[in-house]
Amino acid sequence: MPDLSTMPKAELHLHLEGSFRWSTLQEAMLRHHGKGLPATPSWYHSGHRFHEFGEFLRLFQDYVDPWLSTPTGYREILRDVVEGLWLQNVRYAEINFSLGLVERIGHPLERVLEWLQSEAELAHQQGLEIRFFAGINRHRGSEQALKWTQQVCQASIVTGIDLHGNEVGWPASLFETAFQFAQEHGKRVKVHAGEMVGPQAIRDAVGLNITQIGHGTSASQDPELMERLRDRQVLLELCPTSNERLLNIPSYKAHPIFALDQAGIPVTLNSDDSAFFGINLTQEMHRLMAERQASISDLKRWTTHAFKKAAIDSATRQAFLLELEAWTPSDQQMIAAGPS
Ligand SMILES: [Zn+2]
Numbered sequence: 288m289p290d291l292s293t294m295p296k297a298e299l300h301l302h303l304e305g306s307f308r309w310s311t312l313q314e315a316m317l318r319h320h321g322k323g324l325p326a327t328p329s330w331y332h333s334g335h336r337f338h339e340f341g342e343f344l345r346l347f348q349d350y351v352d353p354w355l356s357t358p359t360g361y362r363e364i365l366r367d368v369v370e371g372l373w374l375q376n377v378r379y380a381e382i383n384f385s386l387g388l389v390e391r392i393g394h395p396l397e398r399v400l401e402w403l404q405s406e407a408e409l410a411h412q413q414g415l416e417i418r419f420f421a422g423i424n425r426h427r428g429s430e431q432a433l434k435w436t437q438q439v440c441q442a443s444i445v446t447g448i449d450l451h452g453n454e455v456g457w458p459a460s461l462f463e464t465a466f467q468f469a470q471e472h473g474k475r476v477k478v479h480a481g482e483m484v485g486p487q488a489i490r491d492a493v494g495l496n497i498t499q500i501g502h503g504t505s506a507s508q509d510p511e512l513m514e515r516l517r518d519r520q521v522l523l524e525l526c527p528t529s530n531e532r533l534l535n536i537p538s539y540k541a542h543p544i545f546a547l548d549q550a551g552i553p554v555t556l557n558s559d560d561s562a563f564f565g566i567n568l569t570q571e572m573h574r575l576m577a578e579r580q581a582s583i584s585d586l587k588r589w590t591t592h593a594f595k596k597a598a599i600d601s602a603t604r605q606a607f608l609l610e611l612e613a614w615t616p617s618d619q620q621m622i623a624a625g626p627s
Pocket residue numbers: 300302451479501559
């Protein structure tokens with residue numbers, strides 16, 4: 288396997304509260320709560336599958352809430368996620384932070400936004416551009432979504448909103464008012480769609496002028512929709528291992544990344560929740576090379592799509608694209624198990 292650690296990367300789909308490194312959580316749980324955790328959690332096993340979405344969500348309650356609830360926890364997670372990206376030479380990242388979780392933990396939103404701001408400034412000094420998206424939980428309904436959107440739209444550190452959570456019974460069309468409010472206030476809007484349900488969910492989102500979709504995996508079931516995504520250049524943030532572990536696809540080999548890519552739809556590669564799927568972006572790239580015969584030029588093309596969509600000025604975009612174009616892999620490297 289080529290060494291991909293130095294490849295300039297972009298990641299558009301990761302959740303702050305699910306993207307820390309396990310070793311950092313181990314240390315934090317011991318320091319804050321005197322609780323020891325295993326060196327490797329059972330769900331890092333390659334054969335592990337989450338048979339229901341609730342089982343996955345419970346990991347956040349069991350492992351993230353106790354950390355976030357401490358006075359320094361939020362900043363510790365932020366620092367760790369950003370450092371993990373920096374070590375992979377990620378140059379641009381869009382990080383979703385859950386407003387539902389901020390509320391559940393009880394930190395004032397204003398304080399959380401200040402922490403995000405200071406972390407983004409620190410990352411910028413390290414050569415990493417971070418943009419934050421406020422994660423809106425579908426199951427809280429349209430009124431709460433609008434209320435949250437109105438709150439975060441005043442904050443310059445928030446680049447946009449990202450509708451997430453259980454798709455079943457909560458189509459994007461229910462949240463049109465919140466989307467419009469965000470767009471009218473200069474914010475971007477992203478929607479998780481077609482991850483857990485069929486292509487109609489993606490149609491709904493695209494019908495609302497959404498041009499950046501989280502997952503969008505089930506688009507591959509609908510040739511007409513694929514043409515529409517290609518014609519409108521709707522970007523899909525694909526997360527193959529996440530889809531495999533949550534049983535949203537039959538197997539890793541069945542993930543439609545190549546079919547969507549070959550149809551001319553701009554696709555990107557992402558880790559989603561590396562702390563719970565046991566694989567970061569670099570490792571996902573290695574996995575696609577090993578198990579799906581992805582080439583370096585595939586990885587570069589998908590990264591190019593991300594840089595082109597990034598919320599950055601044109602000079603920074605050009606610099607990232609040139610850096611990526613000039614990069615070539617060097618040494619051989621073994622694939623490590625779990626995010627390092
Ligand atoms: Zn997600």
